[in-house]
Amino acid sequence: MDDSMKRELKIFATRARMGVLEGVYNAKAGHPGGSLSICDLLSVLYNRELRVDPKNPKAQNRDRLVLSKGHAAPAVYAALALKGFFPEEDIKTLRKSDSYLQGHPNMDKVPGIDMSTGSLGQGISAAVGMALGAKLDNADYRVYTILGDGELEEGQVWEAAMFAGNRQLDNLVAFIDNNNLQIDGTMEEVNAPYPIAEKFAAFNWNTIEIDGHDYDAIEAALAAAKACKGKPTAVVMKTVKGKGVSFMEDAVGWHGCAPNTEQYEQAMTELKAALTALEA
Numbered sequence: 119m120d121d122s123m124k125r126e127l128k129i130f131a132t133r134a135r136m137g138v139l140e141g142v143y144n145a146k147a148g149h150p151g152g153s154l155s156i157c158d159l160l161s162v163l164y165n166r167e168l169r170v171d172p173k174n175p176k177a178q179n180r181d182r183l184v185l186s187k188g189h190a191a192p193a194v195y196a197a198l199a200l201k202g203f204f205p206e207e208d209i210k211t212l213r214k215s216d217s218y219l220q221g222h223p224n225m226d227k228v229p230g231i232d233m234s235t236g237s238l239g240q241g242i243s244a245a246v247g248m249a250l251g252a253k254l255d256n257a258d259y260r261v262y263t264i265l266g267d268g269e270l271e272e273g274q275v276w277e278a279a280m281f282a283g284n285r286q287l288d289n290l291v292a293f294i295d296n297n298n299l300q301i302d303g304t305m306e307e308v309n310a311p312y313p314i315a316e317k318f319a320a321f322n323w324n325t326i327e328i329d330g331h332d333y334d335a336i337e338a339a340l341a342a343a344k345a346c347k348g349k350p351t352a353v354v355m356k357t358v359k360g361k362g363v364s365f366m367e368d369a370v371g372w373h374g375c376a377p378n379t380e381q382y383e384q385a386m387t388e389l390k391a392a393l394t395a396l397e398a
Contacts, residue, residue, distance in 0.1 A: 119334050123166075127333050130200060131161040132393045135362045136386065137196025141212035141219070141383040148213060148221060151194035151372040152266060155297045155330070155357040160197040162336045163262065172202040175229040181259050182248050184233040186241025187266035187295065188222040189374070194231070195219055203230040239272030241265070241290060246282045246296045249290035249350070251364055260344075268300030270311035276321070282350045283322030290350040291343045292318075295330065297359035299370045318352035330355025363388055 134157040142148035162341075164170070167339040169181045185194050192212060197340075199206040213218035218227040220237035235241040245263035252259055269275060282290055294314055298305050309315065313348030324346040328335040343351035359373070363385040377385060 119335055124333050127158075127161045127165060129393065129396050130165055130197075131157040132362065132396060133200055133390055134160060134193060134196040136389045136393070137199060137206070137209050138192040139363070139377065139382060139385050141192045141195060141209045142376045143214035143379075144210045145221075146376050147374075148192055148376055149374045150188040150192070150363075150377070151299070151359040151366060151369070151374075152187060152295065153190045153196075154299065154361045154363060154366065155359050156190055156193050156264060156293075156295050157361070158331045158333065159264070159293060159295075159336060159355065160193055162333055162340070164197050164201050166337060167340055168262070169259065170230065171197075171200075172230065172276040175203060179257065179259055182232045182245070182261045184241045184245040184248070184261070184263040184383065185223055185231075185235055186245070186263050187238065187269055188235030188241065190264070190266070190295075191219075191221065191223045194223065194230070198228070198230040199268045201230075204228070238266070239274035242275055243278040245290060245292070246278045246287065249282065249287040252287060252289055253285075253287065260289045260291070262291045263292065264295060266300070267294055267296045267298065267305055267311065267314070268308065270294065270314065271309050271319075276317075279318060279321040279323065279352075286322070286348045287350045288347050291340070292323075292350065292352045293330075294352060294354045295357055296354055296356045297368075299368070299373065301370075301373045303370055304317075314354045315352065318354075322349055324349040324351040324393075325354065326351065327354045328356070330357035331361060362392070 223231040249261040366372040
């Protein structure tokens with residue numbers, strides 16, 4: 119990937135992070151930490167990988183993206199708005215009672231959302247079903263899902279992994295956002311699922327471990343997933359929770375806490391400075 123493309127991807131990710139902060143601040147609630155940590159992945163997916171069309175968000179041959187960690191909806195909303203699925207100004211209505219942008223994604227109301235999610239563990243099961251459906255229909259669309267590392271504590275994740283590996287669903291890619299923090303503390307303090315890659319491999323998955331903020335690594339993982347036949351792919355991404363905002367980075371308290379006005383202004387100042395430097 120050349121430097122010009124990386125710059126464009128960084129600009130998109132930075133603007134997405136600004137969208138996350140805009141939404142959560144105006145809602146006075148939400149989950150900024152785990153939303154900020156997946157913005158680089160979303161930048162690559164929406165700009166380099168996913169076959170989707172904002173003018174026809176329900177196209178039958180579209181690629182599917184299931185946000186299994188549904189509480190990170192602000193990041194996906196921001197990415198969808200930047201791609202033209204709905205107006206960017208609607209981000210400010212996040213979690214309002216009359217808004218279609220609720221705290222967790224709703225496939226019936228939000229253009230570009232392929233599955234309603236929220237209860238952890240269920241999203242990957244839906245993604246597995248979509249991938250199986252594509253195989254049964256001889257369709258060529260691919261299915262992508264994003265899980266949190268804390269979500270791996272759900273038994274349903276491993277039932278889905280077992281099924282996908284057994285059915286050799288090589289049109290399925292699961293990204294694990296491994297920022298090592300969940301709502302109550304570090305993974306080790308709560309119930310660590312490590313080693314993650316080895317567990318997926320035991321269920322007949324192709325596994326790849328990368329830096330989740332490295333665009334070359336993300337794109338290489340996507341290419342490797344397409345090249346792998348007979349196995350679904352699990353990409354374990356080492357990420358930083360709260361990425362892009364200094365006081366939120368690697369801080370467990372920002373899992374599900376909205377910034378106050380002073381914190382919002384500081385965060386937006388940092389992100390605007392980063393955007394200005396990228397656009398210079």
